[in-house]
Amino acid sequence: AGAAMTTAITDREAIAHWLNCEGQTAAGLSRNERVQALLAEKPGAAGFLWRDQPVEWYHTRIGPQSFRQLRPICGPARLQWRQLSVDGTITGIATRLHAGTAPTAGSGVSYAAIRRYRDRLAAGERLAPLVVRTKRGATPWHVVDGNHRAVALAWHALETGQYSPQTGYVAVTGRSVIAAVADHLRAVVQRVRGRRVAQR
Template structure:
């Protein structure tokens, strides 16, 4: 069962879409040391979304047209392992590495790689960063939320946080330990028939 079914049955507390946009925008700004924008100075949705799309064009497809309810919750281990990587052409980016789109399949491929550096060169997704994360994450690590989207087209996918999610899946495979991962989850209102 994926996280969208849990949302449908449990109806967790929702969060405002602007909270999710502001959170993601803040993360993008923190990654760019020359970006001085303060997301708290932006009051309206359009300003927030424009600022985010300028930094992360993918956000337009997440927030631009779809009518979604947003939730903040802790993913179960099963839900995390069942997530797909970010949407896109099947032979590009994360999709080129994942079998069936699943993040867990990338973790399995990293684990099975005889030479991680060579594998990383084949698929330039910085898989050594993923492996380092998996080796160093612990229950003491402060984890950022994933941005997850569930739509009418299938399994929920990660819009932001693919490296971290694959690293968590790899950590589970290596150690058997699941560390709670929080996520903002957006679900098409049409899919779960909520208002």
């Protein structure tokens, strides 16, 4: 069932979603124009689009294990995402927020935005897909767009004890790019089979 949730998509579709999250439209733009627009908006986060070719894109449901290992992107110096985390992960940031131990100033991170997303989740809303990237055989995945949404998801999971699988656009780079997603799907299938065996 998990494998069926992952589909290969074009970079045009993934980049259009990313641009939309930045408040821009991809309508009428060529593939190169979309990339240039995204690089202009997010020069650091989107740098891999030209630096780490080839890039293959997938739309997938991010399972609990992959989500727990998600790491925030290295953003501008004013955004100290990783310094906020107890272990370098998105969940590590949410843990500090949940415990009330996150610094109240100086991180550059919008706690208000995170709380708004958390409140939307509590109201039963779903958030826009995250954009994450990985390299062949490398885990964990890194969020390149959606840190605030991801932290809100983790915080909501800590509060409720339940993680509702979030969808995401996954960029895979490296020589054998298909292998990374294939490994992920293989692990999903093995876990599903393991649960079925345990239930017999």
